[in-house]
Amino acid sequence: MKPFNFAETKLTERAFCGRQISRNLRLIGAFVIAMALVTIGSYACRRGIGAEARRVNSSLAVIQLDCTQARRELESAKATQCQNVWQSQLSEISGHRLSYLNAVIQCAPGDIWLSRVMSSEGDTMLTVDGKAVSFEALSTYTSRLRLTTTFEDVRIANTAFGKAGSTVFVDFSLNLKLKPVSVDSSPASNGAASASAQAPIHVPDVAGGR
Amino acid sequence: MTQFSQNNIENAYRSKRAFIVIAILAVIICAVQLVGVIRELRSVNEARKSLSISSGDLDRITRQLPDMRRLAVAGRASSGGLDLFATTLSESAKSLGVSITALLPEGSPSASDIVVSDTKLGTWNATRLRVKGMAPFTNAMAFLDTFRGLMEPVRIDCYTVESNDTGHGEVSFELVLTVYEKRNGAS
Numbered sequence: 001m002k003p004f005n006f007a008e009t010k011l012t013e014r015a016f017c018g019r020q021i022s023r024n025l026r027l028i029g030a031f032v033i034a035m036a037l038v039t040i041g042s043y044a045c046r047r048g049i050g051a052e053a054r055r056v057n058s059s060l061a062v063i064q065l066d067c068t069q070a071r072r073e074l075e076s077a078k079a080t081q082c083q084n085v086w087q088s089q090l091s092e093i094s095g096h097r098l099s100y101l102n103a104v105i106q107c108a109p110g111d112i113w114l115s116r117v118m119s120s121e122g123d124t125m126l127t128v129d130g131k132a133v134s135f136e137a138l139s140t141y142t143s144r145l146r147l148t149t150t151f152e153d154v155r156i157a158n159t160a161f162g163k164a165g166s167t168v169f170v171d172f173s174l175n176l177k178l179k180p181v182s183v184d185s186s187p188a189s190n191g192a193a194s195a196s197a198q199a200p201i202h203v204p205d206v207a208g209g210r
Numbered sequence: 211m212t213q214f215s216q217n218n219i220e221n222a223y224r225s226k227r228a229f230i231v232i233a234i235l236a237v238i239i240c241a242v243q244l245v246g247v248i249r250e251l252r253s254v255n256e257a258r259k260s261l262s263i264s265s266g267d268l269d270r271i272t273r274q275l276p277d278m279r280r281l282a283v284a285g286r287a288s289s290g291g292l293d294l295f296a297t298t299l300s301e302s303a304k305s306l307g308v309s310i311t312a313l314l315p316e317g318s319p320s321a322s323d324i325v326v327s328d329t330k331l332g333t334w335n336a337t338r339l340r341v342k343g344m345a346p347f348t349n350a351m352a353f354l355d356t357f358r359g360l361m362e363p364v365r366i367d368c369y370t371v372e373s374n375d376t377g378h379g380e381v382s383f384e385l386v387l388t389v390y391e392k393r394n395g396a397s
Contacts, residue, residue, distance in 0.1 A: 020225065038243055067268045078329055087360075094357040098358065
């Protein structure tokens with residue numbers, strides 16, 4: 001049997017274990033250093049990012065405040081503009097109603113005298129009372145009224161002969177049916193109902209709030 | 211000797227286990243730090259995006275504002291009202307030689323919410339007003355024409371124009387108007 005040196009084996013094993021332990025300790029040290037470096041780096045990064053975030057957020061807050069004020073101002077200007085449009089529409093409706101009167105007056109020939117022009121509510125009828133020198137004059141007048149685009153129907157409601165001194169005249173009354181208008185002329189409704197104006201209006205879009 | 215050898219091996223194993231624990235700990239800590247940094251970076255990027263969008267919005271609104279302001283100022287927006295209208299009417303009548311004989315409000319004001327192109331103009335009181343007056347024909351027509359370009363929210367509902375039998379070409383007129391007035395405190 002060949003002799004075996006246990007002591008030598010033990011020494012080799014001891015040296016091996018020592019190397020293993022020192023390698024592991026070195027690795028542990030390296031990991032601890034790496035962890036520390038990563039933590040320091042991350043802290044530095046976070047500080048930098050935090051500062052940037054604070055800067056960006058403060059700019060954002062300022063811009064959003066400006067934005068809100070500008071948006072409010074824009075809304076107010078838009079409301080004023082819409083009110084202008086509404087008032088123009090009201091004037092337009094008034095103008096349209098007065099244009100019937102103008103048409104009635106302008107169509108009257110020289111031998112017609114108008115004594116009364118009365119409009120009904122809701123743009124439906126116009127009643128014209130007057131005096132004509134003759135039936136021909138009245139006929140000319142009604143023909144002229146029919147030729148205009150303002151009236152849908154022109155009817156003689158009644159006629160009667162009258163006399164002023166030695167002059168004989170024809171007293172007449174006309175009912176004029178008005179053509180429907182495109183402008184919204186409905187009176188404003190009561191309570192919480194809305195009177196919406198129909199005419200289109202171009203208003204730039206306003207960005208929604210964020 | 212055997213005891214010594216066993217201690218060596220055990221120490222080697224212990225160091226290995228410590229190394230593994232430290233390595234896992236290091237990986238976890240690094241991952242946590244990295245995730246934290248990435249999250250913060252992302253939040254900064256989102257804030258930057260919001261900033262850029264808000265700047266764009268502000269630019270657009272700032273560009274629109276002068277035009278809108280100009281249009282609003284160029285208009286004739288008025289909060290209306292009977293008092294204001296009566297003053298305007300009497301001034302206009304005086305300048306045109308028209309005599310107003312009566313201004314009669316009819317009934318109580320009715321409230322209406324006015325909406326134009328989806329823009330709410332608030333709540334307005336609508337009051338019916340009967341206006342009676344007389345003037346030479348041309349003056350009366352000129353007076354009626356002023357209603358085509360009034361600076362007040364007023365609408366003619368109906369009218370009667372009648373010739374007076376005075377022989378001086380004078381006419382009397384009667385107008386029924388709706389006069390709007392913005393309610394106090396209405397938005």
